[in-house]
Amino acid sequence: MNSDLFMDTNKIINVKNLIKKFGDFIAVDDISFSVDKGEIFAFLGPNGAGKSTTIKMLTTLLTSNSGDIKINGHNPAIEPDLVRRMFGIVFQDTSLDDELTAWENMEFHGVLYDVPKKLRRERIESLMQFVELWDRKDSLVKEFSGGMKRRLEIARGLLHHPKIIFLDEPTLGLDPQTRNHMWEYLKDLNKKEGTTIFFTTHYMEEADRIADKIAIIDHGKIIASGTSAELKKDTKTESLEDAFLSLTGNVIREESATSVDHMRTNRRMWRK
Amino acid sequence: MKIYILWLRQIKRYLRSKSRILGSLAQPLLFLLAMGYGFGSVFQKAGQGNYINFLAPGIIGMSIIFTSVFTGIEIIWDRQFGFLKEMMVAPMSRLNIMIGRTMGGATVATMQGIIVLMLSMLFGFHPYSFIGVLLTIPVMFLVALLFTALGTMIASLLDDMQGFQLIMNFLIMPLFFLSGALFPLEGLPKVMSIITKLDPLSYGVDAFRYLLINSSHYDIGLDIAVLSIITGFFLLLGGYFFKKIQI
Numbered sequence: 001m002n003s004d005l006f007m008d009t010n011k012i013i014n015v016k017n018l019i020k021k022f023g024d025f026i027a028v029d030d031i032s033f034s035v036d037k038g039e040i041f042a043f044l045g046p047n048g049a050g051k052s053t054t055i056k057m058l059t060t061l062l063t064s065n066s067g068d069i070k071i072n073g074h075n076p077a078i079e080p081d082l083v084r085r086m087f088g089i090v091f092q093d094t095s096l097d098d099e100l101t102a103w104e105n106m107e108f109h110g111v112l113y114d115v116p117k118k119l120r121r122e123r124i125e126s127l128m129q130f131v132e133l134w135d136r137k138d139s140l141v142k143e144f145s146g147g148m149k150r151r152l153e154i155a156r157g158l159l160h161h162p163k164i165i166f167l168d169e170p171t172l173g174l175d176p177q178t179r180n181h182m183w184e185y186l187k188d189l190n191k192k193e194g195t196t197i198f199f200t201t202h203y204m205e206e207a208d209r210i211a212d213k214i215a216i217i218d219h220g221k222i223i224a225s226g227t228s229a230e231l232k233k234d235t236k237t238e239s240l241e242d243a244f245l246s247l248t249g250n251v252i253r254e255e256s257a258t259s260v261d262h263m264r265t266n267r268r269m270w271r272k
Numbered sequence: 273m274k275i276y277i278l279w280l281r282q283i284k285r286y287l288r289s290k291s292r293i294l295g296s297l298a299q300p301l302l303f304l305l306a307m308g309y310g311f312g313s314v315f316q317k318a319g320q321g322n323y324i325n326f327l328a329p330g331i332i333g334m335s336i337i338f339t340s341v342f343t344g345i346e347i348i349w350d351r352q353f354g355f356l357k358e359m360m361v362a363p364m365s366r367l368n369i370m371i372g373r374t375m376g377g378a379t380v381a382t383m384q385g386i387i388v389l390m391l392s393m394l395f396g397f398h399p400y401s402f403i404g405v406l407l408t409i410p411v412m413f414l415v416a417l418l419f420t421a422l423g424t425m426i427a428s429l430l431d432d433m434q435g436f437q438l439i440m441n442f443l444i445m446p447l448f449f450l451s452g453a454l455f456p457l458e459g460l461p462k463v464m465s466i467i468t469k470l471d472p473l474s475y476g477v478d479a480f481r482y483l484l485i486n487s488s489h490y491d492i493g494l495d496i497a498v499l500s501i502i503t504g505f506f507l508l509l510g511g512y513f514f515k516k517i518q519i
């Protein structure tokens with residue numbers, strides 16, 4: 001990758017040689033990738049691959065050990081306040097205030113993100129209708145079920161319309177209705193406002209259906225990227241799930257996981 | 273507006289947890305009654321006057337220091353329950369987040385202080401003047417601000433609740449007991465006298481005594497100056513550590 005490409009203004013997220021260590025453990029190991037403006041980008045990988053850690057670095061929550069990140073041309077470590085203005089995020093684990101009501105959680109978010117009052121109130125109502133929590137708007141969040149919290153979290157993430165939305169396993173624990181609903185809404189937002197969407201998921205069919213581009217990370221390294229069709233073609237597989245398994249290895253993780261071919265042979269053997 | 277909503281959140285959380293309000297009133301009341309009535313006659317015989325009157329401002333200081341450090345330290349809960357992330361990625365400077373939270377915590381602690389003041393009046397505390405009582409409120413807020421900022425600062429440095437008990441036992445308890453909240457600062461042994469001078473709470477309690485019972489050890493001007501400077505310092509330092517939080 002040359003430096004001209006790195007300056008490309010069409011790239012809203014540009015990551016170069018990013019490394020994050022926790023003590024001796026390397027969680028993110030020298031990754032480089034970029035996301036185009038208006039793209040729907042899926043960041044896939046097995047548990048512990050380094051997806052959330054990467055998202056945290058992109059969203060100013062963690063600093064990296066080395067490497068360069070540009071979010072719309074700005075480095076989150078150097079200009080955090082500016083970068084925070086550009087994205088919205090739905091975290092993998094809960095980030096609601098249990099002691100506040102559902103509505104208060106929404107309102108709090110809307111105020112923090114400068115959504116003007118009238119628009120804010122309208123959107124809060126329509127989004128809460130959308131996730132079917134409007135009739136529970138005055139309940140404290142601690143009285144909600146896991147799925148209800150998740151739905152509220154999604155609704156909250158959509159309250160302001162940022163340039164980029166990060167979704168870290170947004171659909172985890174959601175029923176299929178809500179899941180489809182949510183993706184329709186996001187696709188619509190992507191089309192109408194050109195919002196860039198960066199998401200992780202363990203549901204491969206979801207990534208296959210939604211994402212324009214996919215990157216697969218394993219053991220902190222990006223091991224493949226491209227469109228779903230490209231990944232399938234490269235791995236000679238029929239579904240994205242098979243492509244994912246063939247790239248990241250099935251069941252057993254060997255230390256020499258770099259040998260993709262070896263893994264592929266294993267996989268073929270199992271199939272027969 | 274953003275600072276206001278952060279402030280409002282703290283107030284709402286406080287008003288909703290009735291058990292917390294009651295719990296944090298029980299301790300000061302116990303001290304006031306047990307010590308006030310227990311040591312009252314000894315104190316009187318020593319020619320120091322009415323012990324309840326002397327003690328009440330100290331007990332107000334006590335309720336404020338405990339409540340404010342606690343609300344500051346609540347950040348650890350926010351971190352554990354994930355809400356801290358929501359605040360930390362919001363398009364708002366971390367200094368402002370810290371200010372909003374600290375203001376909220378300090379308001380809560382001040383309310384707690386006012387309740388203790390009123391309760392102690394029920395149990396025989398006689399403030400010197402009504403104006404004095406009114407003027408005590410902003411000073412309560414200043415003291416509350418100081419210790420909320422301290423709590424925030426500590427919480428920014430701790431990852432989990434493990435350290436909390438340690439802080440309570442080795443920092444907050446000594447700060448309270450060595451502040452002159454329970455005993456007069458006059459005629460203390462040299463070392464003790466130096467220690468009390470280093471304890472910010474002793475200036476707070478002294479200011480309360482000045483305003484509530486018209487008796488003080490230091491000068492009220494000095495009290496306010498010391499409290500303001502230390503508050504400013506803790507706010508800056510707290511803001512600095514808060515900025516450094518990684519999740």
Ligand SMILES: Nc1ncnc2c1ncn2[C@@H]1O[C@H](COP(=O)(O)OP(=O)(O)OP(=O)(O)O)[C@@H](O)[C@H]1O
Binds near residue numbers: 022046049050054
């Ligand atoms: N604060 C931390 N301290 C130490 N190790 C950490 C920390 N956060 C993450 N890790 C480690 O870094 C690795 C990557 O974690 P990360 O959360 O990024 O994985 P992930 O790809 O999001 O996985 P999942 O699909 O399970 O969410 C894991 O091995 C994890 O144990």
Ligand SMILES: [Mg+2]
Binds near residue numbers: 052
């Ligand atoms: Mg994760």
